[in-house]
Amino acid sequence: MRAAVIHGAGDVHIENVPDPTIRQPTDALVRVVRACICGSDLWPYGSLPHSDTEQRIGHEFLGVVEDLGADVAGFARGDLVVAPFVWSDGTCEFCREGLQTSCRHGGSWARDGIDGGQGEAVRVPQAQGTLVKLPVAADSALLPSLMTLSDVFPTGYHCAVKAGVTPRTTVTVIGDGAVGLSAVLAAKRLGAEQIILMGRHRERTDLGVEFGATDVVAERGEAGIEKVRGLTGGDGTHTVLECVGLAAAIETALGVVRDGGVVSRVGAPQYSQVPMDFGPFLRNITRTGGVAPARAYIDQLLPDILDGRIEPGRVFDRTVGLDEVPDGYQAMADRKALKVLVTP
Numbered sequence: 491m492r493a494a495v496i497h498g499a500g501d502v503h504i505e506n507v508p509d510p511t512i513r514q515p516t517d518a519l520v521r522v523v524r525a526c527i528c529g530s531d532l533w534p535y536g537s538l539p540h541s542d543t544e545q546r547i548g549h550e551f552l553g554v555v556e557d558l559g560a561d562v563a564g565f566a567r568g569d570l571v572v573a574p575f576v577w578s579d580g581t582c583e584f585c586r587e588g589l590q591t592s593c594r595h596g597g598s599w600a601r602d603g604i605d606g607g608q609g610e611a612v613r614v615p616q617a618q619g620t621l622v623k624l625p626v627a628a629d630s631a632l633l634p635s636l637m638t639l640s641d642v643f644p645t646g647y648h649c650a651v652k653a654g655v656t657p658r659t660t661v662t663v664i665g666d667g668a669v670g671l672s673a674v675l676a677a678k679r680l681g682a683e684q685i686i687l688m689g690r691h692r693e694r695t696d697l698g699v700e701f702g703a704t705d706v707v708a709e710r711g712e713a714g715i716e717k718v719r720g721l722t723g724g725d726g727t728h729t730v731l732e733c734v735g736l737a738a739a740i741e742t743a744l745g746v747v748r749d750g751g752v753v754s755r756v757g758a759p760q761y762s763q764v765p766m767d768f769g770p771f772l773r774n775i776t777r778t779g780g781v782a783p784a785r786a787y788i789d790q791l792l793p794d795i796l797d798g799r800i801e802p803g804r805v806f807d808r809t810v811g812l813d814e815v816p817d818g819y820q821a822m823a824d825r826k827a828l829k830v831l832v833t834p
């Protein structure tokens with residue numbers, strides 16, 4: 491089959507790779523119907539040292555079950571399913587606590603011999619715990635929104651949940667990428683009345699407003715902090731959802747959070763230190779967040795998508811075939827596309 495591989499920074503292309511087959515009784519074989527390119531795929535695309543050994547890439551996909559191992563119950567061939575961005579058994583104590591990213595028998599796509607999502611098919615380990623059945627046809631108009639259940643929407647949602655967003659909390663979302671916009675949608679769904687979106691790409695923040703942002707702050711750094719404080723009577727917001735992953739975003743988060751408030755971060759950290767000094771200590775700032783256990787949120791978010799109450803798939807602004815995946819990476823890296831949907 492054909493799948494995306496990365497050899498190093500700027501070097502993603504489509505190659506022939508071995509066809510996946512059932513190897514364990516807990517496996518399923520899924521033919522990929524939709525995949526996408528993640529903002530976090532852009533980190534290796536921007537900086538991975540070149541290697542002659544190719545590495546598979548992609549961790550978001552939905553597709554049709556083509557084959558099932560003997561121990562996988564609850565699925566049948568032909569089912570449309572979505573996979574969260576890590577696989578997990580669904581039975582260990584971490585999975586039962588809703589922290590499938592710490593599953594004792596789980597792992598990541600596109601490494602250690604596991605297929606990536608950007609390809610024609612995937613062998614899914616621990617399929618019964620990992621996959622979620624989607625009650626729609628494989629040509630449903632809902633596929634883009636259902637695709638976001640793999641990663642980007644649950645990641646934004648996790649950020650808001652960890653921050654404790656409720657109807658009584660004010661919210662700042664830092665970052666107008668697909669996760670930031672998902673965090674806006676999540677904060678709205680959780681009832682927040684004031685949602686300030688910090689981002690400077692107009693077409694993205696416009697979508698953020700449609701998703702529920704009440705204010706947009708395009709300024710960065712000190713000017714951005716001052717503007718947010720001005721919108722909140724000088725104090726900042728109760729919660730800050732940091733969806734970028736750069737040190738400057740953490741500094742902004744600490745600048746716009748209200749004393750006693752919460753900074754929640756889901757941007758994959760591209761820094762090694764966060765400020766833990768006397769300033770945040772004196773202000774009783776809680777810091778939380780981390781990698782999102784997407785699997786834990788899919789069941790509760792799915793009905794809203796099926797009902798059409800929310801449309802997180804609007805973050806996709808470009809669709810490519812498998813052969814155009816390298817162009818998709820370049821378009822996202824150049825900020826010409828917000829998020830790229832792939833139809834293998």
Ligand SMILES: [Zn+2]
Nearest residue numbers: 579582585593
């Ligand atoms: Zn587990």
